């Protein structure tokens with residue numbers, strides 16, 4: 001399992017630094033919500049993968065245990081330190097992804113080369129999410145599937161406004177936005193949104209898209 005480097009930093013530098021900084025405590029902070037919700041959502045999501053898989057923003061590798069045995073997975077992230085944690089998790093897993101440092105906005109990957117693309121809670125922190133989705137459109141096969149778990153801005157007026165107010169804080173402290181309209185960004189990136197399913201309120205969603 002090699003770690004290859006393809007990061008064109010600059011726009012992504014601040015995000016990379018934030019995730020490098022919080023990598024040691026990331027799993028600890030997320031533990032309660034992971035146990036309560038994310039774990040079962042990940043299991044359901046990863047049952048759907050097939051063929052050659054790209055995971056964008058693998059982070060500390062929380063999806064790794066749930067890949068079907070023998071799945072062929074390339075996993076990328078911009079944060080070396082998050083990825084070091086993923087590498088450790090992979091040593092204990094039956095499916096060991098190939099890991100590569102890479103910017104989601106500028107994937108060093110061939111056109112139409114993946115059957116399934118997975119990303120969980122990533123496009124809240126990719127600086128230019130629309131550019132990121134344009135890249136997914138490029139690297140996904142025409143009949144491929146893009147599977148996402150995301151939190152998005154609530155359409156309830158009060159909660160939506162609160163998310164707008166708190167957003168600068170979450171970006172500064174943890175590197176992610178809580179008020180992104182990711183459903184719209186998917187379409188702005190040229191992808192076809194084929195499923196939008198509420199998992200918790202109208203904030204946490206399963207999103208499925210095609211190139």
Ligand SMILES: C[S@@+](CC[C@H](N)C(=O)[O-])C[C@H]1O[C@@H](n2cnc3c(N)ncnc32)[C@H](O)[C@@H]1O
Pocket residue numbers: 012015016019056057058059060061062063076077078079082102103104105119120121122125126127176
């Ligand atoms: C909130 S974490 C989610 C990690 C993991 N997917 C999970 O479900 O726990 C977001 C991840 O996206 C990565 N990321 C943010 N911007 C990125 C970019 N431009 N290219 C690649 N990865 C990026 C971060 O480094 C971080 O590991």
